[in-house]
Amino acid sequence: GASCGIVGLPNVGKSTLFNAITQAGAESANYPFCTIDPNVGIVEVPDERLEKLTQIVVPNKVVPTAFEFVDIAGLVKGASRGEGLGNQFLGHIREVDAIAHVVRCFEDENITHVAGRVDPLSDIETINLELIFADLDSVDRRIDRIARKVKSGDKESKQELDVLEKLKAAFEEGQSARSVELDDEERKWIRDLHLLTIKPMLYVCNVAEDGINDADTNPHVQTVREHAASEGAEVVVISAKVEAEIAELEGEDKEMFLEELGLTESGLDRLIRAAYKLLGLVTYFTAGVQEVRAWTIRQGTKAPGAAGVIHTDFERGFIRAEVIAYEHLVDAGSVAVARERGKYRLEGKEYVVADGDVMHFRFNV
Numbered sequence: 001g002a003s004c005g006i007v008g009l010p011n012v013g014k015s016t017l018f019n020a021i022t023q024a025g026a027e028s029a030n031y032p033f034c035t036i037d038p039n040v041g042i043v044e045v046p047d048e049r050l051e052k053l054t055q056i057v058v059p060n061k062v063v064p065t066a067f068e069f070v071d072i073a074g075l076v077k078g079a080s081r082g083e084g085l086g087n088q089f090l091g092h093i094r095e096v097d098a099i100a101h102v103v104r105c106f107e108d109e110n111i112t113h114v115a116g117r118v119d120p121l122s123d124i125e126t127i128n129l130e131l132i133f134a135d136l137d138s139v140d141r142r143i144d145r146i147a148r149k150v151k152s153g154d155k156e157s158k159q160e161l162d163v164l165e166k167l168k169a170a171f172e173e174g175q176s177a178r179s180v181e182l183d184d185e186e187r188k189w190i191r192d193l194h195l196l197t198i199k200p201m202l203y204v205c206n207v208a209e210d211g212i213n214d215a216d217t218n219p220h221v222q223t224v225r226e227h228a229a230s231e232g233a234e235v236v237v238i239s240a241k242v243e244a245e246i247a248e249l250e251g252e253d254k255e256m257f258l259e260e261l262g263l264t265e266s267g268l269d270r271l272i273r274a275a276y277k278l279l280g281l282v283t284y285f286t287a288g289v290q291e292v293r294a295w296t297i298r299q300g301t302k303a304p305g306a307a308g309v310i311h312t313d314f315e316r317g318f319i320r321a322e323v324i325a326y327e328h329l330v331d332a333g334s335v336a337v338a339r340e341r342g343k344y345r346l347e348g349k350e351y352v353v354a355d356g357d358v359m360h361f362r363f364n365v
């Protein structure tokens, strides 16, 4: 499955946020393929389309799709030089698909800031530089390893070297790999390096409990937004403390509390949706009377691969997929009417599944 790592300096609110995530917790029995690990929190992806489908199909059970947040605590200045538990943490970041970078935007004199004052830009730079140093190290090692082959005139090694040097130059300027324009061919050369700064990233501004409704007047949030815009990154504003409180509530209590706060949804739900998008994921549905369920695939996945998310047998024995786009099904109000309107399609192996497709797979066993 896909995962998003939570990073940030100490005392910015990562644990508070991560506790809210595990508290809000998905029913893990529904997600047997997810990791069981204290540092991994499974979150259900809120999707209002599930409610509409439930009204149409009236199933016994509804299962949202899910993905994992990984708590990567302990990233400190000097991590790339092995300070703190440096390398270990960088290793954990290597394993996630995207990064949510928590930035402290709340003032509280009782809570020490590692750098002595709340300064989002400096925090962002500190974390980003550690990641860049680690990547620079990976690239340098690789350059050393292929040096002899390059010297001997090996063409492919020379191509690889060109990419590595392009990245190295960026790292030395304090730029992340994300900011370097690379074509598919160039990306292929560096895939095995599992660079940290090539992973998509979003910023999470952690604001004070009483600051969620006027976040736009918070100068720290403004600073983060401007910085993020310059990198083309997303920003999600939350109050980790408030999220921890929301996560303890369910159903009507939760709705009432959100209403009191003047919110239509929790910050955690906003973060989950932003992270899902950042991971490049889309959702398709299966809708039977037993179960209406959302499934996650990577954008661009073809029908057999999508079937394989449900079961490997579905992929191996794939014959065809029956597909109705979500909008068409909702407009029609039933599968039968959608069929009459010609909105029911048969698709083969090459079909690229679209977000919102309601699918039924035919397969050989």
Ligand code: GDP
Binding pocket: 008, 009, 010, 011, 012, 013, 014, 015, 016, 017, 073, 106, 107, 108, 111, 206, 207, 208, 209, 239, 240, 241, 242
């Ligand atoms: P971590 O080191 O990044 O995991 O940070 P923690 O989640 O442990 O938070 C550090 C301290 O800041 C704890 O005492 C939290 O209760 C506090 N904290 C976290 N978020 C907020 C917030 O939004 N407002 C205030 N006042 N304190 C917060």
